[in-house]
Amino acid sequence: GAVVSQHPSRVICKSGTSVKIECRSLDFQATTMFWYRQFPKQSLMLMATSNEGSKATYEQGVEKDKFLINHASLTLSTLTVTSAHPEDSSFYICSARGTGNTEAFFGQGTRLTVV
């Protein structure tokens, strides 16, 4: 299957700082990218959907000013957690889907710890 690379895999940051997570599709053009958050021993919660060149569509309850999503190219989307707080500590996962392809491919995830 297609490869989606997410970076970094782990990050620890101080409370109040911002963290950027990158999601890259390595061998296909990702017209749509999804960002999920996974709490320990729980399912993936969809945070937002982004289409290349458009503003992201956020799910209800997700603060768009806190979780900034940029999908500026067909191979890269970024999630920036602004002014991070300990409650933002979580596992963030991206997935990407190409044009006409209903299968989404997942990145390895990023473990964010805010101290």
Add this chain to the structure above:
Amino acid sequence: AQSVSQHNHHVILSEAASLELGCNYSYGGTVNLFWYVQYPGQHLQLLLKYFSGDPLVKGIKGFEAEFIKSKFSFNLRKPSVQWSDTAEYFCAVNAPNTDKLIFGTGTRLQVFP
């Protein structure tokens, strides 16, 4: 609210036992259905998917799933599990007319030798 439900939260089996994990969804219309597996410390991997056609879908590692439209179900099965099948299993639905892939709550499977 529209959702994806997985009834079994934690399943414990011995090797060679048969497995069936339930998945129900509440979306009307045409849906695409998926089962993903997450091995400990690894990212999500696709086990199998259903878009159309034969409702009995065969996936990797001996897994299969059956789409029953009348029951809004897409249960995952494997005749004989192995210790290496220990993982978290997620059912997911591509909601109609949207880009969204919605996940169920997941089922943790533990297989003991």
